[in-house]
Amino acid sequence: MDVSNKGFSYDFNNERRGIALLIHNEVFDKFSGYKDRPGDSGDFIRMQEIFTKLGFEVDAKRNLTGRKIFDTIQTVSQSKSHEKSDCFVCVIASHGEEMQIETKNNVIIKEHVIVGTDGQCVKTRDIVEMFNEDYCEGLKDKPKFFFIQACRTSNTTVLGMDSGHILTITERKQPPGGVDDDEEMHVDSKITDNVDANYISTNKDNLDTRHMSTADTYLSRRQLVHQVTDVECPEDTLLMFASLSNNFAVRNSSSGGWLLTSLYSQIKEHIETGKIGSTEFTQILNGALKEMTTKNFKPSDTTSRLYGAFSPGCFTHCLSRDVLFLEKQYR
Template sequence: MYQCGTMDPKHKKTLRMNRVALAQSIDAIDVLEKLVDRMIYSSRKMEDILSKGSKQRITNFLLNDIETRGPKAYKAFAESLVETGYGHLADNLIPGISRNVISDRTEEAYPGGVPMEQESSAVPIKQEHVGNGYAGNLNGTARYVQADHRNISNQISGDHLQLGVNPDVTGMPVSQPSTVIPNIDPDRVYKMCTSPRGLAIIINNDKFKTMKQRLGTEYDVRNLQYVFSRLGFDVQKNENLTASGIKALFQALSAFDHSKFDCLVVCILTHGTNGGLFGTDEGIIGIEELTNCFHANKCPTLAGKPKLFFLQACRGESVDNGIESTDGASVIDQSNVHAARQEFTPQQFNFQSSLTPMSDSAFSSQPEMGEDLVDAMRDKLPSQSDMLLAYATVPGFVSWRNSKCGSWFIQALCEVLLQHASTEDLLSMMTMVNQKVAYAYESSNGRHKQMPAPVTMLRKKVFFFPGR
């Protein structure tokens, strides 16, 4: 992973000619951090160098050792000098390089969570396509993607996951199946052929009574709308619902006639605690209370069909490190959590009028209900079957969100779905999301990580494009 070997003799000569100026001017610690980002050094090697003693000894060791780090180290060293404020010295190594490298010294220019050292190399680039990932500008700010992709093998297709932050995926195409898969086994794969596939409901809460505003969540909403519309769903967005408003929305979804659809997707973006989600009134609603609305006896037109819940919220204590915020609850007065509840009104409930309650006739004829429903009714499936709860984080832990990129979990989810929905089943893709979040993201202070936690009650594989 880390390059060692012989540097070009011309580059070695140039380094030595500039040795005095470099030794007198640079802060080797800052430069080393950039070299770790570029995978010239590992974090362990950096710690070893930092143990050499004084700053001058560290600088001298770095200037000697960089010559042994391989042919890519020279340019990486020059770029690192630019990004740490030594552009004039970098120009002595590679004339004009300071004009071609965008500095990532400020949080404003680097809107994403800092990629994990050793596992990804994030460098600033101009607007362009890099590999299979989109690297466009967002509101005029610099965008960052990997310079060197880490070879994380896709077990089935042999592709590589692109690590890093992608605050805007709307420029990325959704991969399409190249061949028709005949004879999909209905006992192993859910039917997924209706148009639209089903409803994709997004609940986005960003403003609360006393809790911090969830800055950056608008990027998650935009990305989710784009991804699920490209996957064939009818996407419907709901903004800033109280706890009672969320309950009312789920009750309406439960009563809705889904017989013409093959799936339901629900994405909830809000503050959370372990086992519960916050409405904008800071009332708590239990997750189980919501999923109970879709048990087969309460929502028969979804019986036997996949019901997919993607939950971007904390499940424990929150931590705040400046530009990055969390979706936790510790910033509010817990004594007022329930006092702020308010009754649901039609004005607060901004649910699409196209969701009409299921008529009595929908229950009167089993053939009209679809094969999945008939089979489910006849076989008496467990009431909680055919569900996936994709939590952004494990119980007790925070879920990270960046004010200028959105949440780590939703970013990774959208990228993976766009890249692999044509060939992979959902659980395989959720494993990719786990890998991406675990390796590609950490908080700006470098101390905090995140691990998504999908919980499955699915009985079959979910392919968004089975046989197509």
Template sequence: MATAGKDTTDASGGPGNTATPAIRHSKPPVNHHRAPRAATYSTSILPFERSPNGNILAAFCRAAYWTQGRAVWGALTASGDTKHCYKMDHARRGRAIIINNETFHHDLYLGQRTGTDRDAENMESLLSELGFDITARKNCTAAEMKSMLVEAARESQGDADCFVCVILSHGDDGAVYGTDESVKVEDLVAPIKACKSLAGKPKLFFIQACRGKFVDGGVEVVDSKGKHGQDDEEEMESDEVAVQTIPVEADFLMAYSVAQGYYSWRNREQGSWFVQAVVKVVRDNWRRMDLLTMMTRVSHKVAYDFESNVPSNRFLHMKKQIPCITSMLTKDLYFTPKV
């Protein structure tokens, strides 16, 4: 259950940011935790005590997770089912782009997206764990957003497994916002569609943004275990622009935070419901589940485990959300551990 932060939409919008931030390339985080005291008895696991980060448990878990992931792939290989799986044994996992827009120009009247930095940090951590080379930028204009996708498409992707783009911003159905204006999602996807070295490879887009002006009041079900909000209020993303939906072609997956026409919820302390669920579910299951199975669990988690708590506004109080996963993948996608 998400803990809520007291913060409602600021209709006056946040300050614009037209400067071009530097591109940040990240590597998997280093564990700086102090190593536990060495065991006083003899054990074959003791060599892990001398692991690079000095953490026995972390090293043991990494080895166990790698073994589990390879075992799943080994079982698929033995059964001959790999013909229905994407080839994920290229030299590198691939490029992941994270676009995180928090503040917008005054004339757009869009509120500051408090809590989005938590989403960006969590997605960066997850994608690093999966082995992606990450390019992260904050507060991009619409032109800068398109430029990032064009640059990614120009890169040589022949030795990559797949491509990922994460967009965190305000939006409406079919569009997301740069700091200065909106841009159609299809215009962001187009360069990746045209990238020949990504042909036949998974191309994954995760979009945390509103897709309309409606709020989901929910419906009671017998086995519902959805939780009510706690003491503080949720923040709701809100803005709209009339645009068309995108055409999705083979080997694409478009993971939207909310169904068509609806608002998307974000907690100012914990981040958006959708990103919280994606990070939790994928981190717990990527070594043994395919992506679509995990995204089904993400939808379940968002639908059942989250509920808005805005008692000061009955129109926003006790509302729900359901992600929308549009898949044109042609095979099962397993993030096979790299050797």
């Protein structure tokens, strides 16, 4: 393969590699309804290391509220540095859910959301949208990568319909320069199940969920209604999730999330062997997925009831050319 042929690969000869935005939530407010995510500190360190080695300007954030997640991402999307960059990377590690949301027009939609430390959420769709060419012209025709270490479960995956509650979701409806006020949305369902902190499996690999009711309650209310929730993937964008839709993400309380540990090891191996500049990036990601399938999850007696609700990761993309991380400033 001729790696210099721009007809087959994106231009990675710009002045800068680009920004790698890392948002890692490990400690959640007590009133948020979400448990902490032990093990994420290792992911946070490794993501900084690996993207620094790839030549990125790493912007690392920890323990952000829903509003702060939104504001941080909007600020980064408006950075002028994108104009001189090869690409953009965003890593988000937090709690996540797929929620049925009732809009003001009484229309029910299903969205994947990222949860802030205060329990407030941001739509994953809105996060991705902030970097498309309509809002971030500096990244037009350049690859954008999003790696999401978060659950993709909903009440229909796990429990049955709950009575519902009001949840504030930060939405984006305007181009840069104007941000909507928080809007109250009615959520028809709420996951009240958690394996994460109350039940620890024998090898410390835990489903990355929130607060736990009894297993008997789970079994009596479980409804296997499989409705896949897709996050829109704009042009020149790649989205990688820690699990399939309707599934839990798995995180080791010592070593970190399955997706991010596999991503780290695969990129590191290609850097150390000198193959990073000649291996098309989606092949490296396929290697990370393959590595995830070799991991062994050993749930406890209680969490084994949830065994069928987790999966290895997946990615989808609308990249139009190959991605080759040509040597720039590896350290």
